[in-house]
């Protein structure tokens with residue numbers, strides 16, 4: 001099986017070794033120094049060249065915003081169908097796929113008729129594993145041949161979030177607030193706890209709709225899908241659209257005045273009570289111990 005890796009010019013040996021161990025040799029890497037920062041057409045062009053050269057049976061990519069964009073452009077170039085958000089694939093003609101639909105509330109069984117299936121893998125389908133120590137691995141390198149037109153669409157700038165805070169997608173701990181927080185100002189206690197835990201702040205759509213937090217903080221079907229070690233939900237009822245963003249969370253602690261709220265019934269740990277008392281009490285306890 002051929003595995004294509006996109007690197008940012010850094011040493012690919014660790015990733016290559018992990019992939020080689022999991023899927024078998026050979027591992028093929030494309031070094032993208034010439035196309036940084038993000039230029040989706042050039043990545044699609046490179047992928048197409050490499051896939052043709054290797055006669056790849058299929059091309060996989062992570063189902064991130066960038067992965068989906070590059071693969072959509074590859075699909076358009078190659079005139080092939082793209083199946084996005086897959087959680088399982090059985091090779092064959094046609095390939096049998098299971099895809100996440102409707103924000104994760106539906107699993108679709110599909111058949112993909114294509115000489116070269118193009119597939120993106122839904123976020124958090126495969127858990128992140130610590131890679132082995134880097135050792136020498138046989139990495140075939142390709143030199144990309146790009147056209148000027150491939151570089152027309154590219155990221156011109158990267159603006160870091162103003163608060164410089166922890167990103168929701170990579171956070172190990174998330175403290176999230178819902179309508180129960182009561183107001184924009186009410187998030188001060190959520191932020192304080194998050195700051196102590198080195199956590200990201202998240203929220204429900206009720207909160208973004210009320211203008212208390214930016215949309216970038218929203219967790220759920222139409223927000224960010226998260227996979228923290230611990231998700232602390234404060235005053236969030238647990239509507240299906242919110243839960244769709246939590247499938248990757250390892251542990252959930254719910255704080256809610258209603259013990260029958262869906263999130264309370266789906267959490268690993270619950271505290272029934274007023275979050276305006278419970279959250280500061282947790283914060284005070286952590287301060288005492290640190």
Ligand SMILES: Cc1cc2nc3c(=O)[nH]c(=O)nc-3n(C[C@H](O)[C@H](O)[C@H](O)COP(=O)(O)OP(=O)(O)OC[C@H]3O[C@@H](n4cnc5c(N)ncnc54)[C@H](O)[C@@H]3O)c2cc1C
Nearest residue numbers: 178179180204205206220221222223235237241242257275
């Ligand atoms: C197409 C579509 C997409 C959507 N996408 C998303 C999405 O991506 N993310 C998302 O979150 N929602 C999404 N929604 C909205 C979703 O259906 C819910 O309306 C929303 O999640 C509710 O937010 P909430 O839990 O904060 O508010 P509520 O449902 O009003 O819940 C508030 C909770 O706070 C508790 N509470 C109140 N006061 C306190 C207190 N003092 N202490 C402790 N607990 C208290 C209450 O008991 C209640 O459980 C979507 C809806 C649609 C139709």
